Amino acid sequence: MYKILANTIFLGKDVHFLPECHSTNDKAIQMIKEKVAHEGTIIICEHQTRGKGQRGNKWLSEKGLNLTFSLVLKPSFMDLSEQFYLNMAISNSIRKLLQEYITSIKVKWPNDLIVPEYGKIGGVLIENTFSGDGWEFAVVGIGININQQSFESTKATSLANITGNQFDLKELFRLLITQIEQGYLHLKRGNWAEIKNEYLYHLYLKGEWSNFKDDRGEFKGLISGVSKEGKLEVELESGDIELFGLKEIVFLNY
Structure with a gap:
């Protein structure tokens, strides 16, 4: 008890x-x-x-x-x-x-x-x-x-x-x-x-180039942070930063 x-x-x-x-x-x-x-x-x-x-x-x-x-x-x-x-x-x-x-x-x-x-x-x-x-x-x-x-x-x-x-x-x-x-x-x-x-x-894969997938397909990205609302900030190979919500990105390295 x-x-x-x-x-x-x-x-x-x-x-x-x-x-x-x-x-x-x-x-x-x-x-x-x-x-x-x-x-x-x-x-x-x-x-x-x-x-x-x-x-x-x-x-x-x-x-x-x-x-x-x-x-x-x-x-x-x-x-x-x-x-x-x-x-x-x-x-x-x-x-x-x-x-x-x-x-x-x-x-x-x-x-x-x-x-x-x-x-x-x-x-x-x-x-x-x-x-x-x-x-x-x-x-x-x-x-x-x-x-x-x-x-x-x-x-x-x-x-x-x-x-x-x-x-x-x-x-x-x-x-x-x-x-x-x-x-x-x-x-x-x-x-x-x-x-x-x-x-x-202590965020997993932060600052490391890793493999991800979204509804457009697979891509390489680098986790750079999280937004105030909690979206994942990912730097793309183009240098652009994209924000992803909970069901919008899949980690392929894990």
Whole structure:
């Protein structure tokens, strides 16, 4: 059982543990609609049967071996057009914890955690809820492969596979929530340039000529940054810079 965290200010003071659920994000959104969730609420599930990833992909996880949870935030200090800074702050926080165990971890745009020589170890999916006044809550879904050792996808890996060790999920959860809260408060204090610089410094393939594909075909490009809205900035061989949204570009090197 995951307990209320004592070493945080607001995250993890309201923890809901579910032995099984379809999706912790869906459960969090339901609780928001029922007005039983607030900023800092966390829903953690031992076995998530229909976890969601980016691009409509599924996040498959074996029972009791990984961390799959959602947390509820109310970033009312931000405009909806600036929400990618929340993405970056969360991604940075997860990477900071994981790099204590794996030094070569990178963030693959927009918010996958990967170890290039092994594969994907985790990911983030942020879904927003709205009220009559606009942006109400951000539901941050997080999945990290910890002790699972076999995967359907050859592009997936885990902390255990890379290090050869087994980990205490409850302790990693406590450390991760503490790190995420610190990152969120960093964002709330307005340190946005620092957050973006850190994100870009650890961004997979940034500054490297790589192979990509869009709806026009394959091409070579060099990731140069991300826009304020979170679009990927790619320099083409012609020298032009193009911006790509989530479903508009495919990484062929990964």
